Amino acid sequence: MTNPAPSNILPGLRLRQRFPLLALILERFVLSIVLLFAVSILIFGGLEALPGDFATTYLGQSATPQAVANIRQDLGLDRPVMTRYVEWLGNAVQGDFGTSWASKNSVSEQIGKRLGNSLFLAGFAAVISVPLAVGLGMFSVHFRNRMPDKIINVISLAAISLPEFFIGYLLILFFAVKFGVATFPATVYDSMGFLERLKAIALPTATLVLVVLAHMMRMTRAAILSVMSSAYMETAELKGLSAFRSIVKHAAPNALAPIINVVALNLAYLVVGVVVVEVVFVYPGMGQYMVDAVTVRDMPVVQACGLIFAAVYIFLNMIADILAIVANPRLRHPR
Numbered sequence: 001m002t003n004p005a006p007s008n009i010l011p012g013l014r015l016r017q018r019f020p021l022l023a024l025i026l027e028r029f030v031l032s033i034v035l036l037f038a039v040s041i042l043i044f045g046g047l048e049a050l051p052g053d054f055a056t057t058y059l060g061q062s063a064t065p066q067a068v069a070n071i072r073q074d075l076g077l078d079r080p081v082m083t084r085y086v087e088w089l090g091n092a093v094q095g096d097f098g099t100s101w102a103s104k105n106s107v108s109e110q111i112g113k114r115l116g117n118s119l120f121l122a123g124f125a126a127v128i129s130v131p132l133a134v135g136l137g138m139f140s141v142h143f144r145n146r147m148p149d150k151i152i153n154v155i156s157l158a159a160i161s162l163p164e165f166f167i168g169y170l171l172i173l174f175f176a177v178k179f180g181v182a183t184f185p186a187t188v189y190d191s192m193g194f195l196e197r198l199k200a201i202a203l204p205t206a207t208l209v210l211v212v213l214a215h216m217m218r219m220t221r222a223a224i225l226s227v228m229s230s231a232y233m234e235t236a237e238l239k240g241l242s243a244f245r246s247i248v249k250h251a252a253p254n255a256l257a258p259i260i261n262v263v264a265l266n267l268a269y270l271v272v273g274v275v276v277v278e279v280v281f282v283y284p285g286m287g288q289y290m291v292d293a294v295t296v297r298d299m300p301v302v303q304a305c306g307l308i309f310a311a312v313y314i315f316l317n318m319i320a321d322i323l324a325i326v327a328n329p330r331l332r333h334p335r
Contacts, residue, residue, distance in 0.1 A: 029318065117188060124205050133220055133263075185282035258324075260324055
């Protein structure tokens, strides 16, 4: 007896059978939305669980209970937690993060200015670090197990071992204090010219590049070496193709999926990891804004910054997954 027509197959299963690549992409997108929702609960609930509140910090330890109660009522802190969370999340989805308790300014407007500065810093660091990491990875493979490869590996291990704040302070000591060739603090403003802005962010950019370059370079090297051990690469070498050309023309394109994945993950780290670097260099970005808000327990600002950082990190991870899927021929051309 023949099997019945697949009309009773669930829509999701039918979509996976007919368009497997699209189904995988949609699955990553839905998982990212669910993860961001879960992170929003953790951010809001975690800050609520912290001891003390803004009213006590704002009024001081000598504040009367009635004064604290009045501030809490004005800020809506006397309402149920679930009601405040639903209201906050609904407004955040629409781009409204409320009003700063400390400055009384719109959080969305302040974040708009600060986020641009952070993205400029992270983007410029990415423009330098990504091609440099891929190039050094290929160069290291070309000279594998020889002196250039060993030197690159030692330097990369040292860079990975040092935290970003330590690297930042070393750069400040040598290039800003001793030699005076760099600017500190890294102050930028709206009317600043492009070249002036680049000069101001030279040290924080160098710090971010050193932090992510080593990891991307080592992962690129590992991915290409894995491909180099394949049979078709040995065939290419036997046919007389030069080692460097075989790396560029055959090994690197076939190692594209893991390289894209590690690059995207490090780009996500660049955006989220600017917090420490911005504090070290007093850079007016999202990280500095968030740290300043934490010191005075300005919860709307902390919640907004935490949610935006989480959204950027999750979004870039989703892009990494999607690009890895698209770059994988077995998923692009399923049997």
